[in-house]
Structures are given as structure tokens and as C-alpha cells.
Amino acid sequence: MERLVTAVGSGAVSEIVAIGGSEDEAASAPVGATWCTADVRDPQLAACLPGVDVLVHADDDRTLQTPPKQRRADNVRAAQTVLTSAAAQRVPRVVLLTSTMVHGADPDNPVPMPEDSEVRTETGPGLVGDWVEIEDLACRARRSHPGLSVTVVRPAPLVGPGLDTALTRHFAAPRLLTVRGREQRWQFCHVDDLAAALEHVAVQGGEGKGGALAVGCDGALEQAEVERIAGMRRFDVPANLVFGATQRLHSAGITPASAAELKFLVYPCVVDCATLRENGWRPAYDNAGALQALLDARSGKSALVGRNVGRKEVTVTAASAAGAAAAAIGTAAAVRRLRKRRGN
Numbered sequence: 001m002e003r004l005v006t007a008v009g010s011g012a013v014s015e016i017v018a019i020g021g022s023e024d025e026a027a028s029a030p031v032g033a034t035w036c037t038a039d040v041r042d043p044q045l046a047a048c049l050p051g052v053d054v055l056v057h058a059d060d061d062r063t064l065q066t067p068p069k070q071r072r073a074d075n076v077r078a079a080q081t082v083l084t085s086a087a088a089q090r091v092p093r094v095v096l097l098t099s100t101m102v103h104g105a106d107p108d109n110p111v112p113m114p115e116d117s118e119v120r121t122e123t124g125p126g127l128v129g130d131w132v133e134i135e136d137l138a139c140r141a142r143r144s145h146p147g148l149s150v151t152v153v154r155p156a157p158l159v160g161p162g163l164d165t166a167l168t169r170h171f172a173a174p175r176l177l178t179v180r181g182r183e184q185r186w187q188f189c190h191v192d193d194l195a196a197a198l199e200h201v202a203v204q205g206g207e208g209k210g211g212a213l214a215v216g217c218d219g220a221l222e223q224a225e226v227e228r229i230a231g232m233r234r235f236d237v238p239a240n241l242v243f244g245a246t247q248r249l250h251s252a253g254i255t256p257a258s259a260a261e262l263k264f265l266v267y268p269c270v271v272d273c274a275t276l277r278e279n280g281w282r283p284a285y286d287n288a289g290a291l292q293a294l295l296d297a298r299s300g301k302s303a304l305v306g307r308n309v310g311r312k313e314v315t316v317t318a319a320s321a322a323g324a325a326a327a328a329i330g331t332a333a334a335v336r337r338l339r340k341r342r343g344n
Contacts, residue, residue: 019048041077046085054202056095057082060130063164068125075130079137087145095201096138098131100154100187100214105267107182112272115154115214126261135212142211151207153198156216156271157264159294160191170265172298175235176227178266179242185220185268188290193217193283200281213275217287220270229291242266 016033026035036048040059059078061071086094104120123129138150157167197215207213247259
């Protein structure tokens with residue numbers, strides 16, 4: 001996502017203030033916006049906020065390249081600075097971004113879940129832990145600053161140009177990994193729909209129970225439909241094998257996603273976006289269209305076990321053996337990397 005914090009006047013929009021860390025980012029500001037250079041992790045951010053009615057914070061790091069500890073520190077510090085700066089300048093309302101993934105992925109999840117479903121409390125090193133901490137900051141800010149309204153917007157897994165996530169890499173693999181005996185259900189959110197939803201929330205207001213609301217395509221795609229649209233076949237693996245192997249590879253630094261994050265690629269986490277729907281907002285993309293956008297964006301890229309690789313590493317000669325070959329190649333790559341680390 002673009003690293004941008006947008007402040008929008010309530011009601012009829014009188015002014016848009018775009019905030020970024022450098023003048024080079026000014027070109028990405030909305031047409032007609034007033035530009036303010038500030039780092040959202042620096043308390044000097046407050047200098048950009050006098051007179052602001054709504055502060056929408058979208059400067060979060062969702063990439064796989066950033067080391068988890070650094071990403072956690074940056075994401076939490078940014079949210080904390082945005083909240084304290086807004087309170088200091090008496091900004092009435094702040095909008096933060098997390099994800100529907102805070103509800104957790106589980107084979108027994110209802111499809112869809114109500115958007116006010118319980119938020120999981122895991123704070124491991126993955127992105128979900130970042131978002132859980134940010135939501136905790138939002139709860140504390142509501143208690144500490146009664147005059148500050150904090151809305152948390154939770155998009156479903158994002159798709160769109162330029163994104164490099166565990167989801168996009170999942171669809172750049174030779175086959176779609178699935179857990180034996182379980183059927184995945186897929187819900188997406190296109191970045192254009194997220195931008196439209198943030199605009200709707202900033203201008204029209206409205207928030208779900210507990211100050212949070214979900215953004216995403218209506219309904220969900222079944223695994224078979226996803227395979228048909230993607231033109232991909234599944235690689236069915238027992239749960240203990242897929243999660244155990246993934247965690248070992250992650251611990252060795254070979255794959256960026258942990259076993260906990262892999263669950264979101266094989267178990268359902270589908271949320272009913274009831275509040276926005278009841279307030280008249282509708283996504284421009286359905287799940288099939290969002291999936292196609294993901295497939296178009298991943299064109300020419302290849303990945304194995306969540307790790308980007310060259311095409312030579314995933315070339316197979318027999319379609320019937322594609323799944324087994326991919327697994328073997330992934331294991332060989334892991335062994336080579338471990339040997340290099342140990343100097344063998």
C-alpha cells in the first residue's frame with residue numbers, strides 16, 4: 001500500500017492534507033491536496049494536524065521483506081504516534097488499519113463470521129501480532145482520550161498491483177497448498193475498494209460494534225472455484241506435515257511466513273462486512289474479480305513455500321508429478337541454504 005496518512009475534513013470535504021516522510025512522496029498525494037512532510041513515527045507529526053477533523057492512518061508495513069521485529073516496532077510506533085498526536089491536537093476522529101485476520105483462521109470458523117467476532121490475542125512475530133497490538137492501542141486510546149473517536153478498519157486479505165504478500169506468493173507456486181480433509185473458503189479485498197471504503201468512513205462516518213468494521217468482497221469463493229479461475233491444481237498434505245515443515249523452515253529463516261500465518265491460506269477467515277453494507281457502501285470487485293487481479297499482478301513470478309524463486313527452480317516436466325516435484329525442489333533449496341549458512 002502507499003505510505004500515506006490522509007486527513008479529511010468532516011462533512012463536506014473542505015481540505016485534504018496528505019502527509020508523508022519525504023518530498024518525493026508528494027507526487028502520490030491526491031489531486032488538490034495540501035502536502036505536509038512528516039514522519040508518522042515522529043511526534044513532530046502533531047504539527048501537521050491543527051484543524052484536522054478526521055485522520056486516516058494508512059502508513060503500515062505489510063511486506064515480507066522487512067524483518068519481523070523491525071516491522072513490529074515500526075507499525076506499533078506509527079499507530080501510537082498517530083493516536084497521541086491526534087489527541088494532543090484535539091482531532092475528533094482517527095481511523096486505523098488492521099485486518100480481518102485478527103479473528104484467526106480455523107477449519108471450524110463459520111462462513112461468514114460476524115464482523116464483531118472475537119479478536120484473537122496472539123502477539124507472535126507475524127503480521128497478525130502487529131495488528132493485534134495496534135487494536136489494543138486503539139482500545140487504550142478510547143479509554144485514555146474520551147474525546148477521541150477511534151475506528152479500526154479491517155480489510156480482508158489485500159490484492160492489487162505491487163503487493164508482495166504470503167497470499168500473492170501462494171498463488172505464484174506451482175500448486176495451491178491445501179490441508180487434507182479441509183476445504184478453504186476465500187475472501188479478498190482489492191486495494192481500490194479499501195481506498196473507497198476509507199473515504200466513505202472518513203466522510204460519512206459510521207463504525208461497527210466495538211469501534212471496528214470489516215472491508216471486503218461479499219461472500220466467499222470455494223476452493224474448487226478458486227482452482228478453476230486460477231487454472232491451478234491443489235497439493236493436498238496432512239495438517240501435521242504442512243504446519244510442522246513450514247514452522248521448521250520458518251525457524252531456519254528460509255520461509256518468511258510462519259505456520260500460524262500459513263493457516264490463513266488453508267483455513268477460512270471470511271467476515272461479513274455488514275456495517276459498511278448497511279451504510280450504503282458496496283465493493284467494486286467481487287471475489288472472482290479480485291482473484292483475477294491477484295493473478296494478473298503475479299504474472300511472471302514464482303514462489304515455493306512462501307519464498308520467491310527463479311522459474312528454473314520450479315520447472316517440472318510431468319504435470320502429474322508437479323506437486324511432489326515442487327516439494328522436493330523446496331526441500332533441496334532449504335538444504336542448500338542451510339549448508340551455506342554452516343559453511344559446509
